[in-house]
Amino acid sequence: MFNTYSKLIINQKFEFKLGKYSVICKIVDYCTFNLDQLSNNIHSHSCYELCFILKGKGIFTYNDVDYPIAAQDIILTDPYAYHAITCTNYDELFLLYVFIDIKCPDNSVPISSLEDSILEQFLKQHQCIHSKSSKIFTYLDFINNYSLYCSKFDYGLLQITKTLLMESFQYLTTSRTQSLSSNIPFTTLEKAQDYIDSNLHKKIYIEDIAKHCSISIRSLQYVFRKNLNTSIIEYINEHKIKLACHYLLNHFSIADTANLVGMPDISHFNKVFKKVTGFTPSQLQKIGTSNNGFGRRL
Template sequence: MNKWYPFKTGEAVSISRFYTFFIKDYPKGYVFKGESHNFWECLYVMDGTLSVSADERVYELNRGNIIFHKPMELHKFTVTGDGGARLLIFSYAMTGTLYDYFCNKVFMLNDEQTGILNNTLSFMQEKSKDITCGERLRFFNKLLYPDVDSDIYLLRVTYYIYQFFLSLADDGYVEKRLKTPETELLKSAITFMNENLSKNPGVEDIAKHCSVSLSGIKRIFLKYTGLSVHKYFIKLKCNEALRLLSEGATVTQVTELLGFCTQSYFSSAFKREMGKNPSEYRRK
């Protein structure tokens, strides 16, 4: 009697939805002031050079580099190359055993990986079309609207991306973050903030911890994050609040845990940063 031995494949990557998928040219000096959101984003440099900040890390990206921004990561970029930059940006919801692997990663693509992305874009550009809706939606999602059945089309796009991600996991060259006196100060400051989310250190306290002047710490944050020191700290607090709420903490508990002076102040700050009231994010 034959014996059959199953080989479980597992689910290394699972993409349930895309949010954006577009290519755009940016001029030299262009500054994307930064954002964070609860889904993944990839930025691939098709041509040019740019400086990218991702939480406390700073990178100099060149043609062939791709950076993965994990959910709720604060990210910003500045185009530094003389000829500007052409970027492919796509965002998506992802789960799977490789979730943690892609956190805090920047890769330099090899020929195989570049070929997979080129094939993906060729397929999407062949099948996609303009749609009759607002200019913003048309710009950000043009490649997500095909001439053919959208379910089949998006599934094929998804499998192209699976192939790309698996190639990176199997044979990806990981780039190191940029280390300069300024970027090390930024890292130290943000680490200090994350360690003191339950407290309310002032800008002076953060500058003192980093052994830098008040004007120096303000300049570094504006340069690499596009935000004031205080604004960045509030964003960190709200990101942590979102995590606590999703795990079942009450609004009152989060207010106390994160050192907000009143529940009203916490709720207004959270809504300003996240777009919704904290009670709407709380796990039922």
């Protein structure tokens, strides 16, 4: 997926408020582990460290426990927790790491938004690793593509980076997996979701998802209806349109956006878009312009 890497987001530090929370974020740098530097050795930080594994395989040591890691994993270390990353084979282990500080200056302020609620749940309980986070890496892929059209870290990059962080918090929140039905193995649903997230740029066939998950189409449909209360087609369309919104709000044409999400038929794209969002692609572009760009969460 990653053939080029945006340098515009490196060393960017920004702060944003979500209800009672203040989030300070610094995107530090890309980092490579190989035969010349196998590990960064055991260390700790005074803030959260979030890492996106872009390429390769390795071991994430966290509080004396070793976790295997690979491309499209995200890993998190808590403040002052001892950790290390080690390359385990001849391939380079390539990652992007971010420092995050979350403050709550006023506990009396109630939760006021979805993002506020996500942070609340994240701080209560979260995992240190989430494997095969294909959807998260779609945002990084978008950042790389978007960077081709700008020369500096602008409002659009800021907003998509904030969305990347919020989605990562949500993925790492332990309750996300606990909310799924125990009657169907989580791995089946996760495999299907990862396949869909990795193929949003093209037409997705249900039979291909079923084959990827090694189950029948009927069983796959049951998994989605039982656990997510939605059909597979509705799930695919919702995620394609969510990605389309990011493109449209960053000045991509409707035709280009339709192609980028695997819906080259403009008429069909407009129909699905209206069904999912309640308005047309052109109406969203006008909303984005009136809100000075990419600030609306859909």
